[in-house]
Structures are given as structure tokens and as C-alpha cells.
Amino acid sequence: MAARLTVNGEARELDLADNALLLDVLRDELGLIGAKRSCDVQVCGTCTVLVDGTPVSSCCFLAHDAAGREVQTVEGFALEPLWEELAAAFSRHNAFQCGFCAPGFVMTLKPLLAERRLRSRADVVAELSGNLCRCTGYRAIVDAVCEVAGVDPS
Amino acid sequence: MRSAGRSLPRPDLRAKLSGEAVFGADLAEPGMLHVRLLRSVVAHARIVSLDLDAARQVPGVVCVVTAADLADLDPMWGHYVRDRPILADGVVRFAGEIVAAVAAETPAAAAAAVAEIDVEYDELPPLLDVTAAVAPSAPRVHSGPPRPGFACPPSAVFGDGNDFYRWRVAHTRVEPSGAEDKLVTVAHEYAFPAVYQYAMEPHAVIAEHDGDRIRVSSTCQHPFLVREELALLFGLPVDRVRVSVPFIGGGFGSKSYTKMEPVAVAVARQAGRPVKLVNRVEDAMVTTRRHGMRARMRTVADRDGRLVSRDAEIWLDTGAYADNGPTVTMVAGMAAVGPYRWDRVGVDAACVYTNLPPAGSYRGFGAAHLQWIGESQVDELAEILGMDRLQLRRQNLLARGETMIPGTRPIDADLAGDLAAVADRLGWGPPLPGRQGRGISVGVSPAGASHHSQARVELRGDGRVAVRVGTQEIGQGARTVHAQIAAEVLDLPLDRVEVVPTDTGDTPYDRSTGASRSTTVAGLAVQRASEDLRAALLRTAVERWGVDPAVATLAGGRIVAGDRSWAIEEVGACQGHGDAGELAAGGATMPLFWEVCVAGAQVTVDPDTGQIEVRRAVTAADVGRALNPSLVERQDEGCALQVVGNALFEEMRFSEEGVLLNDTLLDYRIPTVADVPHEMACVIIENGDGPGPFGAKGCGESVFGGLVAALVCAVADAGVTVRELPMSPDRVWHAIRSES
Ligand code: FES
Ligand code: FES
Numbered sequence: 001m002a003a004r005l006t007v008n009g010e011a012r013e014l015d016l017a018d019n020a021l022l023l024d025v026l027r028d029e030l031g032l033i034g035a036k037r038s039c040d041v042q043v044c045g046t047c048t049v050l051v052d053g054t055p056v057s058s059c060c061f062l063a064h065d066a067a068g069r070e071v072q073t074v075e076g077f078a079l080e081p082l083w084e085e086l087a088a089a090f091s092r093h094n095a096f097q098c099g100f101c102a103p104g105f106v107m108t109l110k111p112l113l114a115e116r117r118l119r120s121r122a123d124v125v126a127e128l129s130g131n132l133c134r135c136t137g138y139r140a141i142v143d144a145v146c147e148v149a150g151v152d153p154s
Numbered sequence: 155m156r157s158a159g160r161s162l163p164r165p166d167l168r169a170k171l172s173g174e175a176v177f178g179a180d181l182a183e184p185g186m187l188h189v190r191l192l193r194s195v196v197a198h199a200r201i202v203s204l205d206l207d208a209a210r211q212v213p214g215v216v217c218v219v220t221a222a223d224l225a226d227l228d229p230m231w232g233h234y235v236r237d238r239p240i241l242a243d244g245v246v247r248f249a250g251e252i253v254a255a256v257a258a259e260t261p262a263a264a265a266a267a268v269a270e271i272d273v274e275y276d277e278l279p280p281l282l283d284v285t286a287a288v289a290p291s292a293p294r295v296h297s298g299p300p301r302p303g304f305a306c307p308p309s310a311v312f313g314d315g316n317d318f319y320r321w322r323v324a325h326t327r328v329e330p331s332g333a334e335d336k337l338v339t340v341a342h343e344y345a346f347p348a349v350y351q352y353a354m355e356p357h358a359v360i361a362e363h364d365g366d367r368i369r370v371s372s373t374c375q376h377p378f379l380v381r382e383e384l385a386l387l388f389g390l391p392v393d394r395v396r397v398s399v400p401f402i403g404g405g406f407g408s409k410s411y412t413k414m415e416p417v418a419v420a421v422a423r424q425a426g427r428p429v430k431l432v433n434r435v436e437d438a439m440v441t442t443r444r445h446g447m448r449a450r451m452r453t454v455a456d457r458d459g460r461l462v463s464r465d466a467e468i469w470l471d472t473g474a475y476a477d478n479g480p481t482v483t484m485v486a487g488m489a490a491v492g493p494y495r496w497d498r499v500g501v502d503a504a505c506v507y508t509n510l511p512p513a514g515s516y517r518g519f520g521a522a523h524l525q526w527i528g529e530s531q532v533d534e535l536a537e538i539l540g541m542d543r544l545q546l547r548r549q550n551l552l553a554r555g556e557t558m559i560p561g562t563r564p565i566d567a568d569l570a571g572d573l574a575a576v577a578d579r580l581g582w583g584p585p586l587p588g589r590q591g592r593g594i595s596v597g598v599s600p601a602g603a604s605h606h607s608q609a610r611v612e613l614r615g616d617g618r619v620a621v622r623v624g625t626q627e628i629g630q631g632a633r634t635v636h637a638q639i640a641a642e643v644l645d646l647p648l649d650r651v652e653v654v655p656t657d658t659g660d661t662p663y664d665r666s667t668g669a670s671r672s673t674t675v676a677g678l679a680v681q682r683a684s685e686d687l688r689a690a691l692l693r694t695a696v697e698r699w700g701v702d703p704a705v706a707t708l709a710g711g712r713i714v715a716g717d718r719s720w721a722i723e724e725v726g727a728c729q730g731h732g733d734a735g736e737l738a739a740g741g742a743t744m745p746l747f748w749e750v751c752v753a754g755a756q757v758t759v760d761p762d763t764g765q766i767e768v769r770r771a772v773t774a775a776d777v778g779r780a781l782n783p784s785l786v787e788r789q790d791e792g793c794a795l796q797v798v799g800n801a802l803f804e805e806m807r808f809s810e811e812g813v814l815l816n817d818t819l820l821d822y823r824i825p826t827v828a829d830v831p832h833e834m835a836c837v838i839i840e841n842g843d844g845p846g847p848f849g850a851k852g853c854g855e856s857v858f859g860g861l862v863a864a865l866v867c868a869v870a871d872a873g874v875t876v877r878e879l880p881m882s883p884d885r886v887w888h889a890i891r892s893e894s
Contacts, residue, residue: 017262027180032173033173033176033177033180034172034173034174035173036177036179036354036355036403037179038354038355038356038403038435038819039435039818039819039820040434040435040818041818041819041820043818043819043820044354044819046354073173074171074172074173075172075173078171078172078173083171083172086171087167087168087171087172090167090171091163091164091167091168092163093784094161094163094164094167094631094782094784094785094788095167096167096170096171096629097404097629097630097631097788097792098170098353098354098355098401098402098403098404098627098628098629099166099167099169099170099171099175099401099403099629100170100177100353100354100355100403100404100629101354102170102171103170103171103173106171125827125828125830126828128827129826129827129828130826131827132354132819132824132826133354133827134352134353134354134404134406134792134796134824135354135404135629135788135792136788136791136792136795137788137790137791137792137793137794137795137830137834138791138795138826138827138830139791139830139834140784140787140788140791141827142827142830
């Protein structure tokens with residue numbers, strides 16, 4: 001079935017199976033490998049992309065449900081100034097290790113930072129509890145986000 | 155020092171944050187097929203029949219491979235014990251064993267074909283517990299004696315039973331003296347659960363076999379050992395097998411040695427086309443895991459607070475295939491000893507086959523299993539003797555140069571100093587009121603694995619330097635640290651050094667990425683190669699420009715001699731070679747170094763819910779020299795969070811038939827950001843006493859030994875004794891109820 005979606009600002013016309021998952025379409029059809037698959041059950045957040053600005057787990061999101069909507073992956077976000085700011089803070093803190101989880105964190109954070117919804121460290125912790133990272137121990141990630149959000153890190 | 159010793163940002167981070175970094179599942183080859191596997195749904199059975207006709211009819215299917223297609227090979231693999239068939243041959247020994255593999259044009263076609271395969275099993279009783287497996291009447295998981303694998307140490311001795319490997323020490327330093335009535339004894343039984351490493355990236359392999367050559371891209375920690383094993387398995391010389399490695403999304407041991415490569419290559423061989431095999435979490439969980447364990451331990455002290463003797467019996471459940479089980483068993487046995495000045499010690503650790511999925515390496519193995527047991531017995535003795543727990547440790551701790559286990563390297567660290575630093579940071583003091591508790595623990599674990607690491611450092615025409623070393627970047631920051639080492643020796647800015655991904659066709663040999671060896675052993679090879687390049691550059695300057703060798707030096711990318719200088723690239727392409735072989739000079743005893751496992755914890759236990767709150771976790775990173783302190787901290791903090799999971803709630807649960815019950819992240823919970831201890835502190839200790847570059851030694855695993863133990867001791871101090879992990883709320887709640 002044909003579907004029309006906008007991905008990173010570009011209109012795409014795709015012929016998709018009814019049950020095609022957004023994650024597979026992005027990775028296999030469009031070659032956008034930034035979103036990763038780990039848990040496959042909407043727990044880990046590493047497949048997070050934005051649909052009309054809202055983070056979704058693309059491993060459990062039907063591609064057809066993104067039809068007519070705006071999809072953004074980390075490849076798209078990486079061209080924006082806010083990504084630069086976030087990447088610089090994460091670098092200063094050496095906040096990620098293997099980085100497999102990183103695109104998911106970055107996409108979860110984009111609307112939170114853009115809309116200034118992070119007002120305390122507790123907010124950061126609450127909002128990031130849907131993104132797993134097995135390497136880091138999270139602390140440096142939270143520290144870096146607090147810095148970008150301009151909230152007290154303690 | 156300009157580069158080494160500084161918390162420089164990781165050069166690879168931007169690519170990981172932008173989605174540019176390529177991981178295993180991101181790779182593709184032209185004309186590649188997709189592989190799906192049929193796994194056994196029963197733990198132990200004879201395969202009565204296997205009907206593949208319907209599967210072969212599925213459109214898009216290119217081949218369906220079973221053991222019958224491997225008749226021209228010796229299809230058994232395993233680096234330590236060659237006990238594992240590529241595809242189940244007539245019998246399945248665990249639920250999840252690979253029975254057949256399908257290659258198809260699309261993943262959907264491959265999955266559809268797998269669903270069409272009809273298997274008939276004749277079920278056999280499974281052995282699901284080490285106790286059952288070592289019973290005299292127990293059936294054997296494998297018939298016939300174990301065959302040593304290609305990487306099996308020549309000294310290894312195997313037995314015939316399910317407890318096919320044993321590591322033992324029985325050592326009497328002095329005959330224990332003193333009257334029985336002057337001795338106090340603690341003796342209990344303990345258990346540790348099977349747990350899942352959960353590297354966020356499951357295994358992925360791309361394989362090609364064109365008759366006389368194999369090409370593999372794999373998420374593997376030890377590509378050179380994978381190359382060796384594939385060559386052996388498929389009957390090719392080693393130089394016909396090439397393994398390359400992309401970025402790896404976490405390892406923690408789950409990607410050590412060979413894992414999914416044999417089946418991928420077998421399918422590629424049959425298909426005559428490249429194939430891609432990507433595990434899901436449920437596949438990864440039955441590919442490898444941490445050993446579950448049962449143990450008995452007895453520790454004796456005299457009334458003056460002298461630790462007198464220790465005995466332990468340990469049974470590690472390695473599942474249906476050995477994987478790295480014997481090594482885990484050896485390290486667990488060593489951890490059982492503990493770093494104290496015993497009169498007598500006796501440990502007997504067994505590696506046991508069962509019909510559960512295979513268990514192998516997971517960060518801190520052995521120390522994670524045993525240190526908490528030994529250390530909680532030290533605490534119990536202190537309680538009986540009415541002594542401070544820290545003081546009891548202090549007065550029995552081995553000093554630098556003393557030997558813990560005959561035949562092994564004497565202790566090469568200041569354990570008392572490490573313990574004092576952690577106690578200080580933790581705020582050791584009088585007992586805390588209510589359901590609060592503190593714990594502290596000390597141990598050592600053998601590290602470094604092997605001195606076999608080489609490196610090549612190349613100066614390119616553009617003045618940039620490429621480091622070729624076979625360590626894998628699995629998140630630990632090896633590429634950053636290796637670049638820092640080269641930059642330091644060559645006096646270059648870090649952005650002029652690039653560490654190149656491994657391709658065994660071109661990268662110098664490195665045994666493995668594990669055992670905390672990347673900075674110490676591979677890093678030493680990088681240091682020596684950089685020094686070799688440096689010497690070559692200066693030699694050229696002397697020969698070509700008549701520079702005085704006594705004054706020539708490198709500075710900021712230039713060869714400098716007095717007031718004259720040349721850009722290093724003026725020398726032209728040039729390279730240096732290095733080797734860590736000096737670590738074995740003079741037949742030095744193993745291990746290459748002891749990784750220090752010292753940590754402290756403070757907890758609060760909620761008696762109504764059984765919930766444990768980690769108020770404070772203090773870890774010691776006794777790293778000799780921290781080449782990048784922030785990376786050291788990340789390693790310790792990351793390990794601390796894994797400890798929180800392992801110690802407090804993670805556990806693979808199996809049904810009474812031996813089938814994994816919690817095979818998704820919905821049911822197998824790992825720590826989230828909400829589980830981070832209220833306070834985490836990593837105390838970096840730099841005594842410059844490591845065998846690696848600039849006095850460095852490895853870290854990253856030790857927290858598993860140290861902090862599991864500190865948490866168990868802290869919970870006991872809060873009034874709850876738990877001898878079976880994890881200390882889950884229900885278990886803690888029941889423990890509190892049963893005491894009242
Ligand atoms: S892969 Fe989608 S949430 Fe984990
Ligand atoms: S950095 Fe490896 S999972 Fe987060």
C-alpha cells in the first residue's frame with residue numbers, strides 16, 4: 001500500500017506492507033540507521049524518532065500511522081543548532097560510551113529542551129526513565145542535560 | 155604530560171550522537187540474504203524428524219540449512235571445549251539451541267519459512283540445576299570426554315562427569331594452631347542467579363564464504379580468535395579468513411569469543427551469497443549469559459581477630475555448552491580465597507553442564523559471584539568477635555608482595571590504602587540507626603588475560619597518524635585512550651591521531667578485548683609502536699638533515715633541533731611497530747596484574763516493601779595512572795549500575811521445563827536512570843604501579859566484585875541477611891518477616 005510521509009523535511013512516497021514498522025522503513029528503505037533496534041518492545045527507547053514533534057518508539061509504531069505526518073530522525077536533528085549544543089555538552093562530560101543508546105536519548109530530549117520543559121534535575125530523571133543505557137550509569141548524561149537545560153545539576 | 159592523564163572528550167562521540175556511527179546491524183552487502191533461525195522450544199530432546207519441504211517452498215527462500223548439510227565438516231566449536239555443534243545434530247541440549255537456519259531474500263520471507271519448519275522432538279528429562287547435574291545418578295549432558303578447544307590452556311584437565319572442569323587450591327601456609335575453643339566459625343550456603351549482560355546492541359554478523367575464502371563483519375570483542383576458530387571449523391588457513399569489526403554497541407563479555415559467526419558462515423557457504431544475521435534480545439539471552447551458581451563457604455577466625463582458614467565449594471552452571479565456563483570457574487575459585495593471610499585455604503570450584511542456555515563471560519565474572527560471599531563471612535566474624543569490620547580486614551589483609559595463591563603473581567597493589575580511601579569517602583563510623591547500613595569490601599581479580607598484543611603506528615603523508623591495534627571499541631573508550639597514548643609519545647594534538655577499526659587482514663594481532671587489558675596490554679603495544687615511530691622520525695632527521703641526535707626531539711608535530719625544525723610529514727610515510735611481549739619477560743607469573751575490587755555502600759531498607767535504596771556507592775579505581783580520568787569514572791559508574799541490577803533485581807527465570815520465562819525487556823528489568831544511587835563516587839587511586847603505559851593498569855570490571863559485596867554487607871548491616879541474590883524486594887521482605 002502506498003504511503004506518503006515526510007522524513008527529515010523530505011516528502012517520500014513509499015510502497016509499504018500494512019504491518020511495516022516505522023523503524024524498519026527508516027533503516028531498511030530509507031537508509032537512516034540512526035534509530036537503532038534493541039528491545040523491540042517499547043522499553044529501551046533507542047529507536048526513538050519524532051512524529052509531528054512527539055517522540056515515539058519506532059519499533060512499535062506502524063509506518064502507515066506516520067502517513068501524512070512529519071518524521072524526524074537523529075540524522076535530521078543533527079543539522080540543527082540545538083543538536084550542536086547538546087552534542088557539545090555530551091562531549092564535555094564524555095556522557096556516552098558505546099553510544100548505541102545515544103540517538104534515542106537525543107531524540108527524546110529535543111522537544112523537552114526546545115519547549116523548556118526541564119526545570120530541575122528531577123524533571124530530567126523522570127523524562128529520561130524511558131531511555132535505557134547499559135554502559136554509563138546515567139549520571140554524566142543527566143549532568144550534561146542539566147547544563148543544556150540550564151537547571152541546577154544537584 | 156599533554157594528552158595522557160587528561161579527561162579529553164572522546165573523538166568518536168559526535169558520530170555516535172548524530173547517527174553516523176555504523177554498528178553491526180547497520181551494515182549491508184550487495185546481494186545479501188537475511189537469516190532467521192529455528193530454535194529449540196524444549197530443553198532436552200532427541201530430534202525425531204525435521205520436515206523442511208514447506209519452508210523451502212516459501213517464495214524468496216534460498217536455502218534451509220541443518221546439521222545434515224555440514225556432513226563434510228567437523229562442525230563442533232568452542233574455544234575452550236569443542237563441545238558445540240553449529241546446528242543441533244540429532245539432539246537438542248537447551249531451549250533456544252539452533253536447529254535450522256533459513257536464508258531468504260527478505261527478513262519476512264526468512265521468518266515465514268522458519269514458521270513452516272516442522273520438528274518432532276522426543277523429549278528427555280532436562281537437568282536444570284547444578285545440584286541435580288552433579289548427582290551421581292544424573293545422566294550426562296554430553297557423552298564422551300571433553301575435547302579441548304583451540305584456545306584451551308595446555309594445563310587444563312577435564313573430567314568425565316557433568317562437572318567436567320574443576321579449579322582447586324589446597325594450601326597450608328602454617329598448620330592452624332590454637333585450641334578449638336579459641337576459634338569462631340561461620341559456614342553457610344549461597345546462590346547467585348543467571349543474569350543477562352544486555353549489551354544494548356544484540357549480536358550481528360555479515361558473512362560471506364566463496365569456497366576458499368571467508369569474510370565476516372561481526373560485533374565481536376575478539377576478532378582474531380574468531381578468525382582462528384572459523385578457519386579451524388571450515389578447514390581453511392587462517393589467512394583466508396578475514397574478520398572486520400564495526401562500532402560495537404556494548405559487550406560486557408557477551409560478544410567475547412565466537413558466538414553467531416559459525417552459523418552465519420555455514421549459511422553463507424550453502425547459499426553462495428553474503429548473509430546477514432541479526433539477533434533479537436530473545437536470541438541474545440539464549441546465546442550467552444552469566445553463570446548461575448551455588449556455593450558453600452566456611453571461614454574461621456581466632457578470638458584475637460586473626461583470619462585462620464577458609465574452605466569453599468562452588469558449582470557454576472555453564473549450561474549446555476562450556477563457552478568460557480572453565481575460565482569463569484577458575485576466577486571464581488580465586489575470588490573465593492580472598493586477599494587475606496590465611497593459615498590454610500581450600501577451594502574446589504566446579505564448572506557444571508546443565509540443560510540451560512550456555513553461560514560465558516560477563517564483566518567481573520568470578521569476583522561478582524564470590525567476593526560478596528567471602529566478605530559477608532568476614533563481616534559475620536567481626537560481629538561475633540565484637541570487632542569493627544574494617545579493622546578485622548585491615549589486620550589480615552595481604553600487603554604488596556605477599557602471595558594470595560601459590561604460583562600466581564604476588565599482590566601488586568596497596569590494598570590497605572585502597573580500602574582506607576573508600577572508607578574515608580564512604581564516611582566509615584559507628585553503626586547507623588534503624589534500617590540503614592554500611593558495607594565495605596576488598597578483593598582482587600586476575601586481569602590482563604595474555605600479553606599477546608601488537609600495534610602499528612603509521613605516519614601518513616598528510617602528517618596525521620594512524621594507530622592500528624586490534625582492541626575493539628565497545629564503549630569503554632579504548633580508541634580514545636590509545637589515541638592519547640600515541641599523541642603523548644609523539645607530542646601531537648589528539649585530533650591528528652586516528653585509531654583505525656580492526657580488519658584482521660591488516661590489523662596487527664591482538665588476542666582479545668576483555669579482562670580489563672585494553673589500556674594495559676594493547677595500550678603498551680601502542681606506546682611501544684609510537685616510541686618506535688618516534689625513534690624512526692628522529693633517526694631520519696639525523697641522517698637526512700645532520701641533526702645532533704642528543705638534542706633532536708618531537709614537539710607539536712615537528713622535529714625540533716635547537717632553532718631548526720621540520721614538520722614530521724617531511725619525513726614521508728613511516729611506521730613504528732610495538733608489542734606487549736615484555737609483560738611476559740622472564741616467564742612472569744599470571745595474572746599480568748591483579749585488578750583491585752574495593753568498594754563501599756550505604757543503603758536503607760524499607761521493612762514494609764523490602765525495597766533497598768542505595769544511598770551511596772563508593773568505588774575505588776586503583777588504575778596506577780588514569781590516562782583519561784573521566785573515562786575511568788564512566789567505567790566505574792556504568793559498572794556500578796550493572797551491579798545495582800545484578801545485586802538487587804536482575805534474574806533470568808526458567809520454567810520447570812527449562813524454558814526462559816522472562817525473555818524480553820518487559821519482564822527482564824535492567825536499571826533505569828531512576829535506579830542510580832543517590833550518591834556515586836569513584837575514587838581514582840594513582841600509585842603509578844601498573845605494568846601498562848605510564849604506570850597504568852586496567853579497570854572497569856572490579857566494581858562487580860567490590861560493590862556487590864559492599865551492598866550485601868550493607869544490607870546485612872541494616873539487619874537483613876540475604877544469602878541468595880538478587881536481593882529483590884520479595885526476598886528481602888520475606889527475610890525481614892522470618893526474623894521477627
Ligand atoms: S527498540 Fe524500540 S523501544 Fe527498544
Ligand atoms: S552508551 Fe552504551 S548503551 Fe548507552
